[in-house]
Amino acid sequence: MAHNINFNERTGRYSFFSVQQKAWHDLGQIVEEYPTSGEAIEQAGLDYEVVKSPLFTKGSGVIETADGIEIGNSELEVPNYFANIRTDNNAVLGVVGKDYHIVQNREAFNFFDSIVGGGEGILYETAGVLGKGERIFITAKLPGYIRVGNGDDITEKYIFLTTSHDGSGSITAAFTPIRVVCQNTLNASLRNMTNVVRIKHTSGAKQRIENAHKIMGLANTLSDQLEDIFNEWAKVKATDQEVRKLIQLALCPNREALGHIKKGAEDELSTVFKNTVEDAFAYAMVSDSQQTETTKGTLFGAYNAVTGYFQNVRNYRNDEAKLQSIVMGGTAKSKSQKAFDLCTAFALDGAETLNLN
Template sequence: MAHLIEQMAYVGATPWHGLGSRLSPQQPLEVWQREAGMDWKIQDSPVHFKADAIGQLGSIQTFPEQKVLYRSDTKAPLSVVSNRYQIVQPREVLEFYRDLTEVSGYELETAGILKGGRKFWALARTGQSTALKGNDQVNGYLLLATSCDGTLATTATPTTVRVVCNNTLTIALDGATRAIKVPHNTRFDPQMVKKQLGIAVSQWDSFMYSMRALSERKVQWHEALGFFMNVLCDASPNSPLPAVLPNERALRKVQSLYEGQGRGATLVSAQGTAWGLLNAVTEYVDHERRARSTEYRMDSAWFGQGAVIKQRALQAALQLAA
């Protein structure tokens, strides 16, 4: 099976997805660019096609409204997009962090490419950190990712990572994530995005206040079952159990993670609490959910259906603690 991740680099402990090559800390962006497989450019060319003609070889025609994007190093095609499409280069994703790492105390931890270069990202630790009771450490991160195949706008996402289990969760308040999204029909302006992010990053304290409330909200067994049914099976917490449970395998697995098999499940902050419910779901999505490969699971957990499930779990947990 072809790997989604063509190349990736990281510093510190091996990332939760277990992929990539390790760098020593404080490497310049140029080293990151090379080691993360991001030292190439996206180039474009008008779309050409061959119009067959009877008895002739056919003629080469041009379709001016569209262009092909391809890699400068391998010449491999990436996608076909409209002429209005604004390209964001792999190097721009890393350059976004230059002043953040040099002036603001951020530190790059992972960067790389997915799907042969159709999607690429970098993740940096912000320096923000909170310990819930029992020394359950949660660190702040900023994820910047984009695609060149139309599957993802250029998106800057404030993210948390729970240290004990490497579970990732997008920061969200009042039912809305704090991600800043720049569609590809708009020019990516990194300074404007950072201005908008300043507000989002400053909401760390409010978000962690909510997470602390989850860690103090004790949960009864029937509430836990209703929570998992709601998040994974899309069933109302108060509805009777159906004869055949949809997504039963996922439900049983998440229950077992919550009841003690999950990493950090027995910490005082998580055992029998709404915080434990949330982390059972995030651990399942990040580490256990069925996927064609670890790379596919990572793509889903950050950008796809897995990310949707985690946000649904967050909102359900916050409702419990309200």
């Protein structure tokens, strides 16, 4: 199943909910009103718990018993390893070590509820379960906005959290602003600052989640700085040629391609890369969201062309791959970071940044 959204046989529903509009796929529950954390847990099929169970394997060969020696099978406990199991259907989600601490789905919501005290102001947008239940994700809208220009260009502030029950990764939370006019995810990581927090599944993980009000401070700091930066970029003019060159440099796949770009040897570039650049540039030129006062012919519009390409144009293998690429530190996020760095340099040094002079 390409979308990898869990189908809960007990309820007969897909384990996903979204407020008002479908996201990523056409499955799950679409609700009209923002739910409480308890309602979100139920609507998204997150109302199950996980337990660690001793792990056993089969042994064979010669077995010594009180009656002598027998040939047969034996059940052997695997030391220091456990199976994580869903208690509602006994699905095995993964194998973990003795120091692994389970953070239940309900406890993951404490991250959000503790940000502004009891969840006041937190609006749960989406949540869901992937695979058999080994990974969950939650997206919540925070109070306030990032406003660019005269205020018509609004970016809402979101925090995204995902965690796994199979031992494959940490509890991860990221501040993610989304541009409302085009639903464009802007994953801007500011220099000398992180917008991603990772908590290992070890002793004390639950307490660290409940101290998440610190993340709210980080989100506000990020959004305040982003608002200032984006408003400055909206005032910086960029020609079509400069926009195309910025896109080309941001999407550059390797040093060899970068060398060809600097030498002006575009014939040496791969067809795949050239097509990618042209698709992103076309988005910059014709997308409705790129024709506003703050985006058309501006540095802010050039940055949005890169992030918008990954969110709205590029084809992904499936929706989980898209999620990984954009939010969880994949290709889209790294290229968006590159675009952010290029735009920052362009705002300071102009076209010299793009080797156009």
